[in-house]
Amino acid sequence: MTVYKSDFMRTLSERGFIYQCSDTDALDRLFLSETVTAYIGFDCTAKSLHVGSLVQIMMLHWLQETGHRPLALMGGGTTRIGDPTGKDEARKILTDEEIEENKAGIRKVFDRFLTFGDGPKDAIMADNADWLMGLRYIDFLREIGRFVSVNQMLQRDSVKLRLEREQHLSLLEFNYMVLQAYDYVELTRRYGCRLQMGGSDQWGNILSGVDLGRRLTETELFALTTPLLTTSSGAKMGKTADGAVWLNADMRSPYDYWQFWRNTEDADVGRFLKLFTKLPLDEIARLEALEGAELNEAKKILANEATRLMHGDEAAAEAAETARKTFEEGALAQSLPSIEVPQTDLEAGIGLLAAYVQAGLCASNGDVRRNVKGGAVRINDETVTDERRTLTAADLTSDGVIKLSLGKKKHILLRPV
């Protein structure tokens, strides 16, 4: 491993953030000599970012931590195009309202990890809609387009794969990387930005910006990517049956977030501790050296720390306590995620199928039926064998709730109101 002199590069390197970099030595020197502004772009394709973006967010956090200036770029403009990278086909076109709503949701996350303001080291949030929306086609082609090589674009994986897989690629999507490249230049002009970071899938897009920057601003710009995050058994990070592991609390509760980290595979514990917590490396080394069941302690610490960063001390402690009661005591924890149903509905009797679908434990009635057959459905810890069972006030426990479980790990409380 290269030994870096700057705090930022050393930290990133030691903690496993670096996958590719356009010029590590020069970048290291840059970080030693000045306060560097670096950016990462986030498209507004959903109301929240998910754990897949967390590595990126942590990088911005470390950037500020080591005395530099992070810039979070909202893709308010580029989201109107849709990044073809890694996609088989164009995503559906989002409406302006959806994009604005998504942007608002995504912004919230950054307040937890960055300090914004007007000072020289305060983080900046920008939106590429500000300069992309007003572009004029012919002007843009003449000023920027002449410096963009189609030959090079065709070599980029995002494009090449599409073509090789015999899938349609529209001019709209093809332009995405040109706009991303232009973003980089624009940020260099506006904020003196010198570095763009991103996931490894963004390497091509980022380099396009570096090339364009060299031609237009005669400044050396840098590119740095993180490794694609997969679990040791090869699955993509953060993708589960119930979808992505969202960061926003209203889309995935702190308890479920905590559980996500608690269920980390053994082989990933050390790697994740380095990437997703701020624990000192010697402490991490101690934790990942644990073996067998003892590793569970390390997983709890991982869950605690990751949840703390995301949702705060209180939420993390509560999630840990809920998990302890549920899994270690087998007791009913009042703080499990819950859904509310009107008292009157309960008195009338709620169908098992409806309850599970409403709780989000199953996708459809048929899904519940299948799980009943498979013995996965339990009410108040008793296995249900009759799919036509109804839930009534008689099912309320002494705590006044009904515990719906799917499998061993998913529990939702049903609360009458």
Add this chain to the structure above:
RNA sequence: GGAGGAGUGCCCGAGUGGUUAAAGGGGACGGACUGUAAAUCCGUUGGCUUUGCCUACGUUGGUUCGAAUCCAACCUCCUCCA
């Protein structure tokens, strides 16, 4: 512009008139085993008011008692020719 080939479920991929909600694999979910892990084994994997009905094999129409399978047009991709 011309000739030929292709488009199947979350993904890959078989199927070329009824027995096909569609083989097989992957993934995912559930069960067993464990440590709320991995690996392994087993089961499940379109929806619904479930002995039935509805939706689904690029899109839209058509032929037929009956179509993923035949025909037409369109969309997209590939190969060759101009």
